[in-house]
Amino acid sequence: MAYKERKDDRIHSLNLLSYTCLDHANNELSRGMGRTLDISENGILLETHVEIIENTNISISIGLKDEVIDIMGTVIYTRKEKDGKYQAGIEFKETDERAKQILNKYILLLK
Template sequence: MKERRRHNRVDSLNLLSYTCFDCDGNSECQGMGRTLNVSESGILLETGEQLEEGFQVAVTIAFEENLVAIKGEVVRSLANPEGMFESGIRFSEVSDEQLDVLKAYVVAFEGEQA
């Protein structure tokens, strides 16, 4: 199977808060969740409620001592066997500073998982 990801992902549990917006920019849902994996271009997010594919999402992720606020899009959302929902989030707006934190975090965890 050909790898489609542009960036390496690392397994990582990080707490985060999120807010979802519909196509008109109206807030549809908000809550807490956790990352299951992280890359420079997106995350796999676990939540208690299903997120609507195509919705925009604003997330604030706690990476050790850093809080990173990033906007993205829900590209898929499926129930897992534990009754939680796993949503793929593709980042759409990432500043250079946020990208530096993400890169450093991914590199550090790649070293730990090797």
């Protein structure tokens, strides 16, 4: 399995989130809850109880301190862990300016 090089380091951070998986026409495929295991300006490692298929578009609402941001992304890879949970590498692809500012501020606080 080949992974693209990350543009920046991810920082360990546990944040609750909700997500909606979308097909390529942006029709809803499924919804769920999960949490981040790490975060960066360009993506997250998402932990869920169900598998999310690679190359799926995903709309995510993440709670960061007192803010909630909405971000679009793509599932780059997914894997099943020994505890039965799933981890998915998400690359952000559409982020509005407000969400970028909140995300960057949050990451700076963690460094």
